[in-house]
Amino acid sequence: MKKTATLLGALAVAIISTAASAADGTVKKVDESAGKITLDHGPIKNLGMDEPMSMVFKAADPAMLKGVKPGDKVLFEADRVNGQITLTKIQKK
Numbered sequence: 001m002k003k004t005a006t007l008l009g010a011l012a013v014a015i016i017s018t019a020a021s022a023a024d025g026t027v028k029k030v031d032e033s034a035g036k037i038t039l040d041h042g043p044i045k046n047l048g049m050d051e052p053m054s055m056v057f058k059a060a061d062p063a064m065l066k067g068v069k070p071g072d073k074v075l076f077e078a079d080r081v082n083g084q085i086t087l088t089k090i091q092k093k
């Protein structure tokens, strides 16, 4: 029984470490026609960004940007898609 629990724990860690981690951000600018958004963001572990910074992200789907506007505090996920840093998820806090 104990062995099973340890195995499950190891599996859970493996799953978590491969998933994109959610990051905090503030929307600075939304360019819906270009499908781009500028965010002031905190650390993004899966992209190796340890320091807060401001940068432009390409949205995986421009429709994702409809619900947010400059000044909104958001939780988001980003990943490298075909070499480009891409916003894969965003939600208002």
Ligand SMILES: [Cu+2]
Binding pocket: 041, 049, 053, 054, 055
């Ligand atoms: Cu960044």
